[in-house]
Amino acid sequence: MRAGFDLGLAELRRTLGRMWSSAAALVVLVTLTLMLAGLADALERDSTGVLRSLDADLVVFNEEARLQLLRSRVPAPLGGSLAFVDGVRQAGTVGLVPTSISSGDERFRVTLVGYTSRTPAEPTNLVEGRVPLDGEPGIAAADVRLRDRGIAVGDTVRLASDREVQIVGFVEDTMFLQQPTVWVPQDLWSRVRADAFPEAGWAEALVGATLVRLDPGADGGEVMAQIEAELADLDQDIIDLMDDESDDVADGIAVDVVSMGTALDAIPGVDVQRSTFSVIVALAVAVVGAVMGLLFALLVVERQPVLSTLRAIGATPTTLVVALLFQVGVLWVVATTGGTLATLALSQLVPDAMPLALRPSVVATIAAALLLASAVGASAALRRVIRLDPSTAMQEDAE
Amino acid sequence: MSDHLDDPGGGALVRAEGCTKIYGDGHTSVTAVVDADLTIRAGELFALVGPSGSGKSTLLSMLGALLTPTEGHVRIEDVDVGSLGERKRTELRARRIGFVFQAAGLVPFLTAEENVAAVGAFAGMPRQAARQRAQVLLDELGVADRATHLPAALSGGERQRVAIARALLVDPPVLLADEPTAHLDADRGQQVVELLGAAVHDGGRAGLVVTHDPGVAARADRIVRIADGRLIPTA
Numbered sequence: 001m002r003a004g005f006d007l008g009l010a011e012l013r014r015t016l017g018r019m020w021s022s023a024a025a026l027v028v029l030v031t032l033t034l035m036l037a038g039l040a041d042a043l044e045r046d047s048t049g050v051l052r053s054l055d056a057d058l059v060v061f062n063e064e065a066r067l068q069l070l071r072s073r074v075p076a077p078l079g080g081s082l083a084f085v086d087g088v089r090q091a092g093t094v095g096l097v098p099t100s101i102s103s104g105d106e107r108f109r110v111t112l113v114g115y116t117s118r119t120p121a122e123p124t125n126l127v128e129g130r131v132p133l134d135g136e137p138g139i140a141a142a143d144v145r146l147r148d149r150g151i152a153v154g155d156t157v158r159l160a161s162d163r164e165v166q167i168v169g170f171v172e173d174t175m176f177l178q179q180p181t182v183w184v185p186q187d188l189w190s191r192v193r194a195d196a197f198p199e200a201g202w203a204e205a206l207v208g209a210t211l212v213r214l215d216p217g218a219d220g221g222e223v224m225a226q227i228e229a230e231l232a233d234l235d236q237d238i239i240d241l242m243d244d245e246s247d248d249v250a251d252g253i254a255v256d257v258v259s260m261g262t263a264l265d266a267i268p269g270v271d272v273q274r275s276t277f278s279v280i281v282a283l284a285v286a287v288v289g290a291v292m293g294l295l296f297a298l299l300v301v302e303r304q305p306v307l308s309t310l311r312a313i314g315a316t317p318t319t320l321v322v323a324l325l326f327q328v329g330v331l332w333v334v335a336t337t338g339g340t341l342a343t344l345a346l347s348q349l350v351p352d353a354m355p356l357a358l359r360p361s362v363v364a365t366i367a368a369a370l371l372l373a374s375a376v377g378a379s380a381a382l383r384r385v386i387r388l389d390p391s392t393a394m395q396e397d398a399e
Numbered sequence: 400m401s402d403h404l405d406d407p408g409g410g411a412l413v414r415a416e417g418c419t420k421i422y423g424d425g426h427t428s429v430t431a432v433v434d435a436d437l438t439i440r441a442g443e444l445f446a447l448v449g450p451s452g453s454g455k456s457t458l459l460s461m462l463g464a465l466l467t468p469t470e471g472h473v474r475i476e477d478v479d480v481g482s483l484g485e486r487k488r489t490e491l492r493a494r495r496i497g498f499v500f501q502a503a504g505l506v507p508f509l510t511a512e513e514n515v516a517a518v519g520a521f522a523g524m525p526r527q528a529a530r531q532r533a534q535v536l537l538d539e540l541g542v543a544d545r546a547t548h549l550p551a552a553l554s555g556g557e558r559q560r561v562a563i564a565r566a567l568l569v570d571p572p573v574l575l576a577d578e579p580t581a582h583l584d585a586d587r588g589q590q591v592v593e594l595l596g597a598a599v600h601d602g603g604r605a606g607l608v609v610t611h612d613p614g615v616a617a618r619a620d621r622i623v624r625i626a627d628g629r630l631i632p633t634a
Binding site: 002005006007010011013014015115155190305306309310311312313314316392393394 | 456463494508513520522564577631
């Protein structure tokens with residue numbers, strides 16, 4: 001082993017020009033890969049933050065909404081009713097409406113989120129101030145992206161319906177479909193919703209979806225089935241809150257109860273976006289592996305006389321493989337570190353409109369994928385090294 | 400029929416017994432060495448001469464545990480090389496056989512001293528001991544001042560001296576050299592042969608030199624010709 005490390009290190013040290021040029025090419029490719037991965041991650045997070053920021057396990061949509069938060073309508077009292085279902089620890093409601101807010105001369109497109117406080121519908125990622133409680137009039141919490149655009153705690157912003165709210169806190173990572181969110185109590189949200197869609201005739205007590213947090217150890221599948229069964233035979237008073245046009249009103253509420261993961265995937269564009277970027281990132285990773293493989297294949301072909309001589313004078317295949325893997329590892333470290341630093345630098349230069357975030361988990365995932373791709377790419381070179389015939393040293397000029 | 404160059408006397412370190420090497424099979428097979436018998440004793444320098452393609456390198460490779468005979472046996476210090484697995488053969492080469500190649504065969508990215516000491520690492524020698532021994536050998540062979548140079552910065556003669564130092568690092572009982580003077584002028588070639596002769600005679604090693612050069616062969620204790628894969632005794 002030691003001899004392998006020594007050989008690998010010596011070659012790296014004494015062929016610095018070649019290794020640095022190879023590393024530079026790999027840094028460019030890794031930077032591209034990390035940019036794509038960071039962009040994909042940020043796009044997905046900026047689409048799904050509104051749900052991910054909630055401490056909930058299940059989401060209840062009305063069936064006709066087909067898991068779309070903006071289309072779903074469930075009675076507000078549903079949260080209280082579901083709290084009595086076995087396995088449910090707590091439930092709350094959330095409603096979304098796309099709108100805009102004005103601050104001074106500036107206007108921002110946002111998603112207004114109405115929620116029931118101190119329930120799984122309350123955002124958890126508070127970074128400044130506080131979030132509004134139920135019944136608190138005229139106050140709101142906003143996503144930090146709005147703070148980045150100049151809004152501060154204590155500022156009063158005007159909603160599209162000319163209602164004014166004062167910002168009392170900021171939450172982070174709560175974006176929905178690339179728009180910042182503004183979180184207000186449920187009753188204010190209902191009024192804004194009615195102002196925005198007067199022709200819809202929605203009842204004040206209708207909200208978007210119900211968020212459910214399970215008891216520790218509760219079986220999510222069983223609870224889902226139980227909720228659907230309970231709602232199929234629900235109190236008529238609650239059913240009456242539903243839209244008259246609903247076919248489900250006569251016998252109960254037809255709902256879709258899904259896990260948080262399913263609800264996240266159902267957010268428009270998320271699934272397609274993730275699949276598309278996954279393929280692109282996978283291709284970029286494969287290119288890195290191919291480049292690494294080509295580099296070491298050429299190196300082994302060029303070094304074959306030397307490697308044969310080393311085998312002849314007593315180097316084991318393991319020694320030569322360790323030397324090669326050590327070099328692959330060093331190049332991987334240099335490429336990954338350089339690529340990460342370059343991506344972080346570039347992320348400071350890209351326009352604000354372009355979401356690009358390099359979270360440690362993304363870097364770690366890509367780094368692991370690159371290491372695997374590098375190892376696979378170098379496998380042909382490794383196989384060649386393992387199969388070297390030491391007797392060829394007698395026929396070859398090793399220099 | 401065997402070419403009987405076998406010397407049954409004591410002190411035999413290398414012994415080939417009826418060694419035949421056939422490459423490939425069927426109609427495409429090539430017989431490189433036929434029924435070769437040969438013994439090299441401790442302190443004896445043996446010269447193997449013959450034209451290109453006569454089987455010299457194949458025989459040397461078999462004696463150096465780089466190839467296994469198709470038929471017959473090669474014994475190094477009474478160990479039948481053919482009975483060893485690949486790992487044991489590699490270990491045998493690292494610890495018991497010193498090689499000197501035609502073009503020195505130095506690793507281009509290791510200094511002269513590192514090239515010599517590398518064999519110590521392959522043989523399991525402690526790093527410091529290998530470096531010290533490498534320095535001593537380079538000094539004895541007159542290239543101590545080139546210890547930190549890469550092979551590209553050495554002359555042909557210096558490279559071969561470094562290669563001899565490398566071959567002697569672990570004090571192996573067997574020394575095999577393949578055309579060690581082929582790339583050297585007459586004077587430097589002569590010096591290299593003298594160094595090899597001294598390493599064999601003074602160190603009590605069994606030495607085999609493959610050469611085209613009659614001058615090199617003349618310095619050997621015994622000479623054998625090889626033609627068409629068959630050994631031919633020379634007076």
